[in-house]
Amino acid sequence: MRDGFIKVAAATPTIKVADCEYNGRQIRSLIEEAQSQAVKVLVLPELCLSGYTCGELFLQDSLLNSAMVELKQIVDFTKGRKIFVTLGLPILRNAKLYNVAAAIYNGKLLGFVPKKNLPGYSEFYEVRHFNAGEEEVSEVTFFGEKIPFGMNILFCCEDFGQLMIGIEICEDLWVPLSPSVSHTLAGATLILNPSASDETTGKDIYRRELIRMQSAKLVCGYIYAASGEGESSTDLVFGAHNLIAENGILLKESPRFINEMTITELDMGKLASERRRMTTYHVAERKDYLYVSFAFGEDILSEETELTRFIDKAPFVPGKKEEREKRCEEIINIQAYGLKKRLEHTGLKTAVLAISGGLDSTLALLVVCKAFDLLRLDRKGIIAVTMPCFGTTDRTYNNAVTLARELSVSFLEIPIKDAVNLHFKDIGHDPLVHDVIYENVQARERTQVIMDLSNKYNGLVIGTGDMSELALGWATYNGDHMSMYGVNASVPKTLVRYLVGYFAMITDNAALREVLTDILDTPVSPELLPPKDGVIAQKTEELVGPYELHDFFLYHVLRYGYTPGKIFRLARIAFLEDYSADVILKWLKNFYRRFFSQQFKRSCLPDGPKVGSVAVSPRGDLRMPSDASAAQWMKELELL
Structure with a gap:
C-alpha cells in the first residue's frame, strides 16, 4: 500500500x-483467487450465499440455517488471509429476516450491515420477505459470539489510516438519501455495495453514471459487485455488472453477462488529498456510529501494490477525440469571455499583443479575435506586433505575418535590434556574450514596445505566456511575464497545442489552416539566441525539459499534493516507453528547483481566467510564499 494505493476487487460467483x-465453495474459490492477486478488499454480491432469487424459500429454516453454516466456513477459511471480504446473505434477528452484508477479515466476522431500503415495486418484492435495517447498532449472536448488527458500522484499518470502509446494499444507493452519504461524513473513504441489480435496456448506463457520480459527490472509492449468471432467470436476467469508481472516475468495469473478477487499485492518498483541500467537506467522528478496527500488518505501508490502473501521461488533455474537442471549445470560450468582460469594463476597443509565430502568441491572438467577434468589434482594433531581433527565423517571422493577414487584424513590424544594441551600450554589456542579460534585454524591450503602443492606441496589452512557463518561471521578469490581461495564464503547454489544432480544424480558411499547422510543427523556442543556418538554435525543451513531463509533474504536485516519490513512480509508469527513469528524475528535480525558486514571478501575475482544476494565480489556487524552502522536497528526490 505504498503511496496510498490499495488493490481491490468486485467479483461475481456462479x-x-x-x-x-x-x-460457499464458489465464494471460497474467489477469495483464494483474489488473495493470489494481492487483493486487499473483495466485494461479492447481495445475497450471493443463498441466491437473490430464492423467493418464498427465504422463509424456509433449512435455507437460513445452511447460509449460517456456510458463512462460518467462509469466516474460518479467511483466517491467515489478509483480505477484507464482504458478501451478502439472509439472517434472522429477533424472529425477523434481514438482507445483510457480512464483513469478514482474517478469520473474524467483524459485523453485519443490513439493507435499509427494500424495493417493493416493479419486478422487486423484497418487502415480502425482509425487514428494513436500522441505523442503530445492536448485536446478534453468531455461533455463540456477539456480532455488531446495524447500518452505522464503519470498518477502520489501524495500520492504513486512509482506509475506512462503509457498506450499503443495492437499492440503498438508488434512493434520494443514500446511507453512503452518512457513512462518508462519519469518515468512510471507501463504500462497498453488494448488489443484485437485474438487467433491463439502458439500465447499465444509469447504473454506471450513478456509481460514478456518487463517488464524485462523496469523494470516495466505490466498489459495486453485482449478481450474475446462476440467479434464477424465471423472470429476470442478472448481468454481473461490476464497477469500481474513484472520485468521479470509473476505473474499471466488467463486461456484462460474464461472471468474473474485476480488479484495480484505488488511490486512497488522492481521496485524502481531495478531502483535505475541500473546505466544504466536513468529516467528523460520530457517536451514533460503531468504529470496528482491523489491521493488515506492520509492513503493509511499505508493501508495493502493483499498479494496473491507467496512468494518464497527459492529465490536462482528454484522451478521446470528442471529449478533447469539447474541452477545447469550452476553454476557448472561457478565455474569450474573460477578455470580453475586461474590454467591456475598461471601455477599450483596442488590444495590443506581441506575436512571434509561436504557439502561445498564436493562441492568444486567436482568443482575442473571438472576444472581438463576441463584442462585434472590428478586428482592425487588434494590433498584432512582431518585433524581430537576433534569434528570429524566417519561418516564425513569415508565420506571424501570414497569421495576422489571414485573421484580418492590424499588423505592425518593429525591429528591435538597434534599440537592444543601444541598451547593451548603455549598461556596458558585450553583445557577443550570449548570457541571460543578452536574452532578457530583448524580452523586456518587446514588452516596453507593446506597453507604449497600448498607451498610443488606448488599448489593452494581452499576455501570451502559458501556465507551464509560469510554473517553471520560464518568463523574463517584467518582460513577457507582464501584461494587462493574460488569456493563457492557466492553460498548460500540452493543451495549448490542442487548442491551436482545434482552431485549425474548425476554420474554413485554407491559408489560415496551413499556417496554424506549420506553427504546430515549429519547435518551442523564445528565439532569443541567433539561429544556426537559419534554423532555430534555442529549443526550450532541451533547456528546461519536455513539457509533457513538466505538465504531468505540475498536475500531480498542485492537484493532489503528491510526494516526489509518488510522482516519480507514476511518471515511470506513464512514460515507460518514452523516457528512462534517469531522465524523468533529472527533469523532476529541475521542476521542483524551478517551481520553488520562481514563485516570486507568480506572486505578481496579471489577471487572467482560470480554465481548469489547476492554476497558479496568487489570487486563486496558489497562495505560496516566494521564499519557501524546497529542501524537504529535494531531500526526498535525492533518496529516489
Missing part, C-alpha cells in the same frame, strides 16, 4: 439458487 453449500 451460484445455484438455494444451494448454500455449493455457493
Whole structure:
C-alpha cells in the first residue's frame, strides 16, 4: 500500500439458487483467487450465499440455517488471509429476516450491515420477505459470539489510516438519501455495495453514471459487485455488472453477462488529498456510529501494490477525440469571455499583443479575435506586433505575418535590434556574450514596445505566456511575464497545442489552416539566441525539459499534493516507453528547483481566467510564499 494505493476487487460467483453449500465453495474459490492477486478488499454480491432469487424459500429454516453454516466456513477459511471480504446473505434477528452484508477479515466476522431500503415495486418484492435495517447498532449472536448488527458500522484499518470502509446494499444507493452519504461524513473513504441489480435496456448506463457520480459527490472509492449468471432467470436476467469508481472516475468495469473478477487499485492518498483541500467537506467522528478496527500488518505501508490502473501521461488533455474537442471549445470560450468582460469594463476597443509565430502568441491572438467577434468589434482594433531581433527565423517571422493577414487584424513590424544594441551600450554589456542579460534585454524591450503602443492606441496589452512557463518561471521578469490581461495564464503547454489544432480544424480558411499547422510543427523556442543556418538554435525543451513531463509533474504536485516519490513512480509508469527513469528524475528535480525558486514571478501575475482544476494565480489556487524552502522536497528526490 505504498503511496496510498490499495488493490481491490468486485467479483461475481456462479451460484445455484438455494444451494448454500455449493455457493460457499464458489465464494471460497474467489477469495483464494483474489488473495493470489494481492487483493486487499473483495466485494461479492447481495445475497450471493443463498441466491437473490430464492423467493418464498427465504422463509424456509433449512435455507437460513445452511447460509449460517456456510458463512462460518467462509469466516474460518479467511483466517491467515489478509483480505477484507464482504458478501451478502439472509439472517434472522429477533424472529425477523434481514438482507445483510457480512464483513469478514482474517478469520473474524467483524459485523453485519443490513439493507435499509427494500424495493417493493416493479419486478422487486423484497418487502415480502425482509425487514428494513436500522441505523442503530445492536448485536446478534453468531455461533455463540456477539456480532455488531446495524447500518452505522464503519470498518477502520489501524495500520492504513486512509482506509475506512462503509457498506450499503443495492437499492440503498438508488434512493434520494443514500446511507453512503452518512457513512462518508462519519469518515468512510471507501463504500462497498453488494448488489443484485437485474438487467433491463439502458439500465447499465444509469447504473454506471450513478456509481460514478456518487463517488464524485462523496469523494470516495466505490466498489459495486453485482449478481450474475446462476440467479434464477424465471423472470429476470442478472448481468454481473461490476464497477469500481474513484472520485468521479470509473476505473474499471466488467463486461456484462460474464461472471468474473474485476480488479484495480484505488488511490486512497488522492481521496485524502481531495478531502483535505475541500473546505466544504466536513468529516467528523460520530457517536451514533460503531468504529470496528482491523489491521493488515506492520509492513503493509511499505508493501508495493502493483499498479494496473491507467496512468494518464497527459492529465490536462482528454484522451478521446470528442471529449478533447469539447474541452477545447469550452476553454476557448472561457478565455474569450474573460477578455470580453475586461474590454467591456475598461471601455477599450483596442488590444495590443506581441506575436512571434509561436504557439502561445498564436493562441492568444486567436482568443482575442473571438472576444472581438463576441463584442462585434472590428478586428482592425487588434494590433498584432512582431518585433524581430537576433534569434528570429524566417519561418516564425513569415508565420506571424501570414497569421495576422489571414485573421484580418492590424499588423505592425518593429525591429528591435538597434534599440537592444543601444541598451547593451548603455549598461556596458558585450553583445557577443550570449548570457541571460543578452536574452532578457530583448524580452523586456518587446514588452516596453507593446506597453507604449497600448498607451498610443488606448488599448489593452494581452499576455501570451502559458501556465507551464509560469510554473517553471520560464518568463523574463517584467518582460513577457507582464501584461494587462493574460488569456493563457492557466492553460498548460500540452493543451495549448490542442487548442491551436482545434482552431485549425474548425476554420474554413485554407491559408489560415496551413499556417496554424506549420506553427504546430515549429519547435518551442523564445528565439532569443541567433539561429544556426537559419534554423532555430534555442529549443526550450532541451533547456528546461519536455513539457509533457513538466505538465504531468505540475498536475500531480498542485492537484493532489503528491510526494516526489509518488510522482516519480507514476511518471515511470506513464512514460515507460518514452523516457528512462534517469531522465524523468533529472527533469523532476529541475521542476521542483524551478517551481520553488520562481514563485516570486507568480506572486505578481496579471489577471487572467482560470480554465481548469489547476492554476497558479496568487489570487486563486496558489497562495505560496516566494521564499519557501524546497529542501524537504529535494531531500526526498535525492533518496529516489
